[in-house]
Amino acid sequence: MRLPGTMTGTIMKGNHKLFKSICQRTVSFRCLSSNEKPKMPPCDFIPEEYKGIPYEDILNIRKTKLSALLTYYKKPILAHQGHMQWLFDHEGKRYLDLFGGIVTVSVGHCHPKVIEAAKRQIDRLWHTTNIYLHSPIHEYVEKLTSRMPGKLKVAYLVNSGSEANDVAMFMARQYTGNFDIISLRSGYHGANPYSLGMTAHSAYKPGVANGFGCHTTMCPDVFRGIWGGSHCRDSPVQTIRTCSCSPGSCDAKDKYIEQLKETLDTSAAKKLAAFIAEPMMGVGGAIQYPKNFLKEAYEIIRGKGGVCIADEVQTGFGRTGSHYWGFQTHDVMPDIVTMAKGIGNGFPMAAIITTEEIARSFTQAVYFNTFGGNPMASSVGSAVLDAIEEDGLQNNCAVVGTHLLLELAKLREKFEIVGDVRGKGLMVGVEMVKDKKTLQPLPAEEMSLIWEECKDNGVLLGKGGLYSNVFRVKPPMCITKEDADFAVAVLERALIKHKETISR
Template identity: 55%
Template sequence: MSVRMRSLFVARIGISRRLSSGNGGGLAGQRGKAQCAPQLPACDIEPQKYQGRSQQEHLSLRRSHLSPFTLSYYHSPLLLHHGYMQWLWDADGRRYLDFYGGIVTVIVGHCHPKVTAAAQQQLGHLWHTSNVYMHPGIGPYMEKLCSTLPPPLQVVFLVNSGSEANDLAMLLARIHTGNHSIITLRGSYHGGTQATMGLTSISSWKFNVAAASGCAPVMCPDVYRGLWGGSKCRDSPVQTTRSCNCHSDTGECQAREAYLSEFRELLLSAAPLRLAGFIAEPIQGVNGVVQYPRGFLSEAANIVRARGGLYISDEVQTGFGRLGSHFWGFQSLGVTPDIITTAKGIANGFPMGAVVTTPDIAACMGEALSFNTFGGGPLACAIGSAVLQVIDEEGLMQNAEARGTDLMLQLSDLRKEFEVVGDVRGKGLMVGLELVRSKESREPLPPTDMRRIWEDCKEMGLLLGIGGIFGQTFRLKPPMCISQEDVDFAVAVLRLALQRHTLRKSGEV
């Protein structure tokens, strides 16, 4: 493994020196601020005292019996034993504000009372029966799920994960069209199975084996780090500071046209005349909340459809109201996909996923037997139904839009304060904070610096994700139940962590 790849791998799994809790001193206006960590917002839940094995015993068991490459966040991995809504507690009783949501999965809150009650009630009746039999929950659940989608997206395949959903979407596209090649975007993450590894276009997630053939990646239309783009290009409350000659009032976007030209060039040079499909996340998740120019995906979908292919929208991270303005990410793009895939938030952390498509496309699966032992089981459907009910009754999509917009606006103030904050982007509660050596160079902040800031946030009670090809972006994707106080606390923690980073680099600490 090269030095660069090793450093990126280490950055992703969070192996780093533990940051001391000592205070820094000195730059003008920052010495005093850097001496007092923000106070966690109040919480009226008192978890039971943890009485299990020690953290060291669990670490020993993990090293002995889990894969040696199982990801472990932080130098001193957290031993979590209790969760409630946006809060997590470790074995020592320390409370954390979860701004990563179990990797963008806990969408309505940890152990949400209504979801928990639905699961407990179903457990008392029927845990499991394969879908070769009927049970009372599956039909109403699929009806409720389809009510969030426009016709003709009304046929559901229930599965167990996002990787499995994308694997099935590939199969559907290829059988239905009779074609093989699928176009994907650089920087995309669509799963880690051998098949979906062909769709995933981030090198650190690829093994040196033959992944699924017929997957061609095209340039990612990243308006901050890519070749084209600027301050008028993306659908976000906060724009990049790069200048551009686009005209958002008329819909003219030079960056979009340049990236579409590159898209067409790829099809001319590296793809056959007939395509199976094009898969894209409405906003890239693992790559650090990367957004494209307005209108890019709808035009790219039209280009692929002209070659016989289907448009697949990977909604694993963007679905279920997380983006605030719409229930599904594609609904703000001006194009309806032929297939959507989803997982993660669909059941708030219970293993579940889905593929939704049209009756015409679904019919191709009649060519052979298709079966999923656990997909659409009674427990999964009960939990999935409760999640949909909570999102609606508690106005969580609207909360995601309000809290997410304020979060991004506050983070844009950090961009003005700190040279290392290069970009703030996102929509709703899918937010990226990209750190750089300098605004002018846009060179990614080194992994060691990212990890120290990340560890510092954890020590102050804030849990974040890290993403981006270079591990240079903090991913802020909390449960949609967070409050304004939570947003203010998260920004205060990030401000202090960035101040400490600035002091370290100046030699003041």
């Protein structure tokens, strides 16, 4: 099967009935005014009655006993129960979860196959040190590495994406004997003291020493960056900026590559340890690079003695639709791959996968992780891999994601403040601006008006981007076209209401 638009590549065979039902749904929710409320798609799941701590008491505990924890919305949601793409609060209100616990719920909240695996393992063995042999970890790494291309066959199991990127940093430095690491501005790679050096968002910088030897180069953003236009990225929806690229070439890619070379000439040592990049930025706001940027960047880094790290924490496991791993969409082969979030559908686990040669160099000192790959994590991770394949979720990301992107693009044509719609599969960003001429970010208070309105009408969105002006749409990979249409209708209603409010 070949998908519409620019989406091409191998589509994973999945559940035929699921795929057929997705393709046949053509329900369209279109709002004519802010008074018309879109109808939420049906769900036959009935949540249990909430009998926990009273809401006001939870707010007080949050304020006084949980340090520095961010909350979303003026009235924070008290999540009580989840079912696939749906979340239910303590009052029983249902929400379409389009943020998936920050791109973490991959196969669906409380997926029955994952629940079954966790229950089966919890009755057998919760935890033992990995110094002893236990079957789940060996079954899991065999299954996980079988999904990796080339020589990427050796796994290290840890607990979070930040930790995975920390290990990848050490691994690269140990293997190459070099120190300097290059990342992209606006990229996010964790908030641990070492991985924070590769993260290029001031909001996450505490103002104390961290991540020595890390340097950043210009973010190759073809919408907001200096260069780029309407032919530059691998997405069903291109930016509306006029493209200066001549046929068969990408001027934007060449310009951003020159910036990388300048960074290497001025900020880094002659020999490098590594270059790290997300195949598509997550926290940065679903930023996509010009075609072939990563491919050329990898060649340059390797010419400087460095290895290439693909941060697949948000893009992996079929989310981009056309491929299982985000780096495959760029036709590159990294030396180290880090992954987390969707790997466990919410269970705290992560992994680093590399080549045997690099892994061997990492044995010069003992590296041990107490909880990484414990029996529970391994069993859950294995069930997630099975669910992705059996439910046809990579297919679903391609089909529903393309549909969602094309429908959101209609809002860009209709509203001046919708500056850009971008992404691939179910990794989507909607960048909001004051106007399309200046591209000035939409002010935070206006973003919040739209965001809160969407929540009040049953749709949960994330926010991101360097200026927090990008709505992040990264739902559980099981959402349907009907869900996508509902979400677009809710966002359209919120945009109309915003327009009416601002014009008063």
